[in-house]
Amino acid sequence: MKGIFQWFAISALAISVVGCSQPAGSAKVSEPGGSTTKELKGDLEVVAFKGGYGLDQYEKAGKEFGEKNPDLKVKVTGDPRVWLQLRPRLVAGTPPDLMFPGWDMDVWALIEEGQLKPLDEALDQPAADGKGTWRDSFDPNVLKLGQKDGKTYLLPYYVMTYGWWFDPGVFTKNGWTAPKTYAELLTLCEKIKAKGIAPITYQGQYPYYMVEGMLLPWAASIGGIEAVNDAQNLVPGAWKSDALLKAATMIDELNKKGYLQAGAVGMSHTESQTQFVNGKAAMIPCGSWLPSEMKEVTPPTAKMQFFLPPVVDGGKGDPSTMLIGVEPWMIPNDAKNPDAGIELFRYMTSLPKAKEFVETKNTLMAIKGSDEVKLPEVLVPQSAALKAAKTVWSNQFRSWYKAAEKDIEGALTSMLNGELTPRQFVDRCEAAAEKTRKDSSIPKYKVS
Amino acid sequence: MKRTGFIVGFLAPAVLIYLALVLVPLGQALIFSAYQWRGVSAKRKFVGADNFRELAGDHDFLRSVTNNLWLLVGAGVVIIAVSLVVAHLTAAPGKSAKMLRGFSLVPQMVSLVAVAVLWQFIFNPEGLLNATLRGAGLTSWTRTWLGDSHFALAGVGVAFAWYAVGFYALLFGAGLRNIPAEVNEAAELDGSQGWNRFTQITWPMLWSVKRTAITYLVINVMNTFALVFLMTRGGPDRASDTMLTYLYEQAFVNSKFGYATAVAVGNFAVAMILSLAILFFLRRDPTSSQNKAAA
Numbered sequence: 001m002k003g004i005f006q007w008f009a010i011s012a013l014a015i016s017v018v019g020c021s022q023p024a025g026s027a028k029v030s031e032p033g034g035s036t037t038k039e040l041k042g043d044l045e046v047v048a049f050k051g052g053y054g055l056d057q058y059e060k061a062g063k064e065f066g067e068k069n070p071d072l073k074v075k076v077t078g079d080p081r082v083w084l085q086l087r088p089r090l091v092a093g094t095p096p097d098l099m100f101p102g103w104d105m106d107v108w109a110l111i112e113e114g115q116l117k118p119l120d121e122a123l124d125q126p127a128a129d130g131k132g133t134w135r136d137s138f139d140p141n142v143l144k145l146g147q148k149d150g151k152t153y154l155l156p157y158y159v160m161t162y163g164w165w166f167d168p169g170v171f172t173k174n175g176w177t178a179p180k181t182y183a184e185l186l187t188l189c190e191k192i193k194a195k196g197i198a199p200i201t202y203q204g205q206y207p208y209y210m211v212e213g214m215l216l217p218w219a220a221s222i223g224g225i226e227a228v229n230d231a232q233n234l235v236p237g238a239w240k241s242d243a244l245l246k247a248a249t250m251i252d253e254l255n256k257k258g259y260l261q262a263g264a265v266g267m268s269h270t271e272s273q274t275q276f277v278n279g280k281a282a283m284i285p286c287g288s289w290l291p292s293e294m295k296e297v298t299p300p301t302a303k304m305q306f307f308l309p310p311v312v313d314g315g316k317g318d319p320s321t322m323l324i325g326v327e328p329w330m331i332p333n334d335a336k337n338p339d340a341g342i343e344l345f346r347y348m349t350s351l352p353k354a355k356e357f358v359e360t361k362n363t364l365m366a367i368k369g370s371d372e373v374k375l376p377e378v379l380v381p382q383s384a385a386l387k388a389a390k391t392v393w394s395n396q397f398r399s400w401y402k403a404a405e406k407d408i409e410g411a412l413t414s415m416l417n418g419e420l421t422p423r424q425f426v427d428r429c430e431a432a433a434e435k436t437r438k439d440s441s442i443p444k445y446k447v448s
Numbered sequence: 449m450k451r452t453g454f455i456v457g458f459l460a461p462a463v464l465i466y467l468a469l470v471l472v473p474l475g476q477a478l479i480f481s482a483y484q485w486r487g488v489s490a491k492r493k494f495v496g497a498d499n500f501r502e503l504a505g506d507h508d509f510l511r512s513v514t515n516n517l518w519l520l521v522g523a524g525v526v527i528i529a530v531s532l533v534v535a536h537l538t539a540a541p542g543k544s545a546k547m548l549r550g551f552s553l554v555p556q557m558v559s560l561v562a563v564a565v566l567w568q569f570i571f572n573p574e575g576l577l578n579a580t581l582r583g584a585g586l587t588s589w590t591r592t593w594l595g596d597s598h599f600a601l602a603g604v605g606v607a608f609a610w611y612a613v614g615f616y617a618l619l620f621g622a623g624l625r626n627i628p629a630e631v632n633e634a635a636e637l638d639g640s641q642g643w644n645r646f647t648q649i650t651w652p653m654l655w656s657v658k659r660t661a662i663t664y665l666v667i668n669v670m671n672t673f674a675l676v677f678l679m680t681r682g683g684p685d686r687a688s689d690t691m692l693t694y695l696y697e698q699a700f701v702n703s704k705f706g707y708a709t710a711v712a713v714g715n716f717a718v719a720m721i722l723s724l725a726i727l728f729f730l731r732r733d734p735t736s737s738q739n740k741a742a743a
Contacts, residue, residue: 084700087487087488090488090489091487091488091489091490092490093490104700106486106488106701106702106703109486109487109488109703110488110489112486113486113488113489113491114489114491115488115489204592204595204684205594205595205680205681205683262573262592263572263573263574263592263595264573264592264595265592265595265596265684266571266572266573266592266593266594266595266596266600266684267572267573267595268568271572275574402701402702402703403702406697406701410683410684410685410686411685413595413683413684413685414597414684414685417595417596417597417684417685419597419685441484
């Protein structure tokens, strides 16, 4: 009930940006009825995950926003493990006004506990530049990832794309090309192996890289996106479907043929990625953060280029299908100055600011048109793939059903260690899904 | 009366600190374990003993308990054996013994994070251990040590033993120095040497140190977290999961703080039962009973 009262209280403030003539960032909030406006004032606290992209762009946006709203005192802080600091504050009811809690916060638990504000009313107000609604400024495929029961709680910012990587220098030198199909992959792996290089390495200690880099993309390629959607939606039998079984068999085949780097099953993400950047392995499945994550240890001669996971010939899936992910921003329900938090984020996601983030941080953004800048070389293939993708999806299962995901990842490791056959692997996946289905204490979600 | 007030005055600060920092949190843990709580809001739902019922049938938890016990037995035997050898070597007079005493304590001065990283490097498929094996012509022995379900837990155990030996050697060293010189001299006169002297004289005379060391070991092994988390994250496929890594997963990954607290209570119960069992089985000082019998 408390959450509902707070929601009505916030609704009464009728958050809106008034007039298309307002410059980006000069935020005013309309009073109920929208006839009068009031300036944003007071303290605005922003707490953000200090990851590979640092805090500087958020601090800069906060400073600029503070200058445009002189009665507002903006404070931006962050930490690499910010989720640990935010948990006690959320429990105590003293959260910040705008937060980006990072990849290890259980954001769906926050929604279930009524800790986040639904933001649809704000999204239906004009965008920061006054052109269309704020909602329209986001890529709808990305915006929908933060919705539950038709309400939007999580707002996207940068977009991570998932695929495979190779070194174009090494490939050109050897006359190799990035494989587009699984058949091409098998042929290429044999050639690479003959050169004494491991064809593929992977982050064995974190099996979700392989789940998202091979298992699910291949299942989507074989059975169409419905195969993966059914698995995410816990449809009975979906985790042991023919598509999942065939995808698991393909991984097993690569392993048994010696195309997966020996020992990678015990490697951390940095260990395996170091093998890749040092040329000891030719390809690696990883998200778009790979270049920035490995920047410090990448030899100057090494390059890396993104490509989509090879598809399966004759599969039902659309070959342009692309897996993406977001690390969302949100407004806590107990925020003291939620309007200011919303307006700052509206400013941060304005087209000029989004373009600035793309250029300075070398990442794609969820804001339409933000890639219409001179993209850094490393982003060009990702941007092209995302633009060409007819189907864009995200592995939400991993954040919805963490216990089941852990079981599936464990089973994958056991298959890679030769302790499970592909059939036994998918049976374990299905058992994990079944356990989740039967557990009434676990909230259930649907891919929208 | 005055004397009682005097004693209470001295005891009160310690009792209050113990109450605030040990008993109250323990009581809170017991209370939290009766709730379903996601740990992201103040909302909690009372579920009584449901968390413990779930725990009793949770195969993953039982596996983590088994892993803890294997660590205790495997690493424990190695730690006691090696630390006894080191204690004997460092008990001898001379500079080299002093140097060895210093070296044996070096791992204790290193943070557990550094220990984990060091042993990760050693066990890495391209690391020191496999390189040594290859160099010795034993290529077929090379393994993905921490990625292999048969060796991952043992790998963590080796790192733990390397870290812990210095402390237990220090403990046993102090025990050895406490054995009265006349006892050793009498044994020597009776012709007792080497293994015979160790089993008949030294080992029984180390009774109180043994008891302390094993109790410490139980507590340390039951509290193993950082090494496992950093070296294997409990993998592969839970092969090296311990109670505390499982607790962490339940609390901070699955947002099941109530259940995680039940795991903590389970961990406490296992450590307590083992410690009490040790104190029970080692309650009598064999040397003092021999002394009494002799008297």
